[in-house]
Each structure stands twice: as C-alpha cells, then as structure tokens.
Amino acid sequence: MRLLKFILINIITFTVLLLIINWACGLYLKKGNTQASRDALPNYQADPDYAKQIFKDYNSVKHIYEPFVGWKCLPYHGKTLTISKEGERVHTPTDTTSRAKVVHFFGGSTMWGEGSDDQHTIPALFNQSNPQYLVYNHGQLAYNTRQEVDALITLYSKNKHADLVIFYDGVNDAAFLCPKEITQLPAHRLVPMYRDKIYVGKSAVVKELLIDIFLDNILKVIHKFTYKPTADNSLYDCVSDPAKAExxxxxxxxxxxxxxxxxxxxxxxxxxILQPAAFVGAPRTDHLKLDEALGENFRSVYTNIKRKIAERKHPWIFDMTDKFDGDELIYIDFCHVSSNGNEIIAREISSVVNNINGQEAITQ
Structure with a gap:
C-alpha cells in the first residue's frame, strides 16, 4: 500500500507539473509573438477603433458542415459584418432600381472580404460602380477552385440564374495544398483535420485531447529553439516535389x-482571375512578417499557373498578380488586404466587364 501510495503521489505530482509547464509555455509563446495584430497595422491607422471592430466581427464568425464543399459560414449580424441565412456575406446595394443582370462572385476569404467591412468587399465595391447588376458574394473562408466548382453546381441545381460568374483564385490552391500533410489531390485545407477527427475512434480523440492539455505548448517551445529549416523538415513540399506543384x-x-x-x-x-499575393510581384511588405518557406513553395505553384495561362491563351482568364505592385500599404498578411486593395481589384474587374460588354455592343 505504501508503494502504491508513493507511485500514485508521484504520478499526480508529475501530471500537475506537466500541466503547469504546458500552460507556462503557452503564456511564453503568446508573449513572444511580436507580430502586430492585423488591426494595428499602418493600413488602418486612419481609424484603428473601426479596424478592431472589423476583426472582432471576423473572429466571431462560426462555421457549419456543408455538403460537397466541406463548410460554410453560419448567419451573423455585427457592426461591420453581415452573413445571411444562406451563409453568404451580403452588402447594401447602392440603390433599389431594377437590375436586369445577375453577377455571382466566387472565391476564398479574399473574395469574402477578410479585413474589410461589408461595403468594402470586392463584390460590394464592384456593385457600387455597377448598380445595374444584382451582385452575389459566394466567397467562403479558405475555399479553393474545386470547392467553388461544387458551389457553382449547387447554384445551378437550385435553378439560380447567372449572367456572369467571376472566380478569384490562386492563393488557397497554392498555399493550402503545398503542405506535406496534403498527400493526395484534389484536396482542401481541412482534409488533414477531417482525416484525424472523423472515423478515428474514441482512443484517437482522447489521445489528441491529452496532448493538447499536457504537451502541445511544450513541444512548440522545443520546436522553436531547435528547428532549423531544411528541405527535409519543411512543412511544404511543392519545391522538393515539382510534380506536386505542377x-x-x-x-x-x-x-x-x-x-x-x-x-x-x-x-x-x-x-x-489569378489573384495577387505578397509572395509574387513587387508589392510593399516591409510592415509584415512573411513565411519565406511558404513563399518559395507558393511561387513554385504560381510559376506553373502563369505558364499554363500563357500556353492556353484563354481570353477569359486575367492575371492580376501585379495590381498591388508599388509603395502603397495594401497587404495585411500574405494574401489578405485592406479595403484599398479591394478597391483596386473591383476597378480592374469593372474594366474587364465593361470591355466585354463594349465588344458585344460592337458586334451586335
């Protein structure tokens, strides 16, 4: 009994110490994160309080499982963010006149409008310049082109009309498919999480919970002080595996x-549209801390995409990767932008659409 009591006391003591150390490591990691919060970036210096509200609303968004595409936003109504009962971000049209044509925008979080309020997303700004259209924003956080095709099929299966559809892509296909844990294509960002948490059994769930409580932060601190990036231990493999990037x-x-x-x-x-990113072109990024390992792998995919665009010469594909080049503060991370970036893209899309309409008028 004395031996069992001794062993039990030591196990409890060790467990409590492990819990405390893991908690302390979490505090250390949080304190050591010197990356400025995005609302504090100079992009938002004109109204930092409003920027805080934008990201407060953004961080309040929750998701639910959605067939075929994986997930979708739940309805939400905040000071800067409105998500409809259909799970899509909405804006207030510029007027109430009848609209003869319907435009559907698809994309990931950049199209959705991360970093901006409802009236300064790309679809909302396009609508301000083109009030004759009825505009829908089908952008969803982290969606890539395959998910957008599935969402498009669902749109037609519900008998929705589309005069014009715009896909704004590149970032999520490149950034979230290059991690080594994505071993089979096509895929999406949450494939590893789905595989780890669905159909894995109770033991796997308990194991993950125990690691989160007792070891996760400790392992992160060890990794911080021992990790030296090499081709072998990189989180990404689009550079080391050119066939995957292709x-x-x-x-x-x-x-x-x-x-x-x-x-x-x-x-x-x-x-x-092939969208801009901080890793390509010549944009201003001196106010950001970017992951260069991700950047190298990202560029390997974009190089292939650009080559394919040039080879296939589809007149309906537009490369806008250079639209943020210059000294203006636009990016708030490697891909998301403040509203001035959305204004640039909205103008470019308006120009493309008006040019298409002009060519049609000439031939009619």
Missing part, C-alpha cells in the same frame, strides 16, 4: 475550364 496548377486550370464550360453552356459568361 499537379496543383493543372487541377486549378481544369477547374476553371470546367466552370467556364458549365456557365457558357447555360448562356452565361465566365471570368477567371
């Missing part, structure tokens, strides 16, 4: 081509 780019192009076929066969028009 496959990601090809899948993305095929998704665009499939979307084009679906839409044009039903009487609509399709525009695909």
């Amino acid at each position: 496959e990601i780019a090809e899948i993305m192009m095929k998704n665009w081509e499939l979307a084009h076929e679906i839409i044009t066969q039903r009487g609509g028009k399709f525009i695909a």
Whole structure:
C-alpha cells in the first residue's frame, strides 16, 4: 500500500507539473509573438477603433458542415459584418432600381472580404460602380477552385440564374495544398483535420485531447529553439516535389475550364482571375512578417499557373498578380488586404466587364 501510495503521489505530482509547464509555455509563446495584430497595422491607422471592430466581427464568425464543399459560414449580424441565412456575406446595394443582370462572385476569404467591412468587399465595391447588376458574394473562408466548382453546381441545381460568374483564385490552391500533410489531390485545407477527427475512434480523440492539455505548448517551445529549416523538415513540399506543384496548377486550370464550360453552356459568361499575393510581384511588405518557406513553395505553384495561362491563351482568364505592385500599404498578411486593395481589384474587374460588354455592343 505504501508503494502504491508513493507511485500514485508521484504520478499526480508529475501530471500537475506537466500541466503547469504546458500552460507556462503557452503564456511564453503568446508573449513572444511580436507580430502586430492585423488591426494595428499602418493600413488602418486612419481609424484603428473601426479596424478592431472589423476583426472582432471576423473572429466571431462560426462555421457549419456543408455538403460537397466541406463548410460554410453560419448567419451573423455585427457592426461591420453581415452573413445571411444562406451563409453568404451580403452588402447594401447602392440603390433599389431594377437590375436586369445577375453577377455571382466566387472565391476564398479574399473574395469574402477578410479585413474589410461589408461595403468594402470586392463584390460590394464592384456593385457600387455597377448598380445595374444584382451582385452575389459566394466567397467562403479558405475555399479553393474545386470547392467553388461544387458551389457553382449547387447554384445551378437550385435553378439560380447567372449572367456572369467571376472566380478569384490562386492563393488557397497554392498555399493550402503545398503542405506535406496534403498527400493526395484534389484536396482542401481541412482534409488533414477531417482525416484525424472523423472515423478515428474514441482512443484517437482522447489521445489528441491529452496532448493538447499536457504537451502541445511544450513541444512548440522545443520546436522553436531547435528547428532549423531544411528541405527535409519543411512543412511544404511543392519545391522538393515539382510534380506536386505542377499537379496543383493543372487541377486549378481544369477547374476553371470546367466552370467556364458549365456557365457558357447555360448562356452565361465566365471570368477567371489569378489573384495577387505578397509572395509574387513587387508589392510593399516591409510592415509584415512573411513565411519565406511558404513563399518559395507558393511561387513554385504560381510559376506553373502563369505558364499554363500563357500556353492556353484563354481570353477569359486575367492575371492580376501585379495590381498591388508599388509603395502603397495594401497587404495585411500574405494574401489578405485592406479595403484599398479591394478597391483596386473591383476597378480592374469593372474594366474587364465593361470591355466585354463594349465588344458585344460592337458586334451586335
């Protein structure tokens, strides 16, 4: 009994110490994170309080499982952010006049408008310049081109009309498919989490919980002081595995081509846009801390995409990766932007759309 009591006391003591050390490591990691919060970036210096509200609303967004695409936003109504009962971000139209044509925007969080309020997303700003259209924002956080095609199919299956569909892509296909844990394509950002948490059994769930409580922060601190990036221990493999970078780019192009076929066969028009990112072109990034390992792998995918765009010469694909080049503060991380970036892209899209409409008028 004395031996059992001694062992039990030591186990309890060790467990409590481990819990305390893991908690302390968490505090250390939090304190050691010198990266400025995004609302404190100079992009928002004109109204920092409003910026805080934008990110407060953003951090309040919750998601629910959605068939085929994986997830979707739950309805939400805040001071700067409104998500409809359909799970889509909405804005207030500039007027109430009748609109003859319908435009559907698809994309990830950049199209959704992360970093901006409802009236300064790309679709909202496009609508301000083009009030004759009825505009829908189908952007969802972390969606890539394959998920957008699935969302597009759902749109048509519900008998929704589309005169024009715009895909704004590149970042999520490149950034979230290059991690080594993505071992099979096509995929999306949450594939590793789904595989780790669904159909894994109770023992795996308990194991993960115990690691989170007792070891996770300790392991992160050890990694911080011992990790030296090399090709072998990189989190990404698009540089070390050029075939993967090529496959990601090809899948993305095929998704665009499939979307084009679906839409044009039903009487609509399709525009695909290769979006800007802080890792490509010559934008201002001195106010940010960027992950260069991600950047190298990201560029390997974008290089392939750009080559394919040049080879296939589809007139409906537009490369806008240079639109943020210059000294203006636009990025708030490697891909998201403040509202001035959305204004630039909205103007560019308006120009493309008006040019298409002008060419149609000439030929009619």
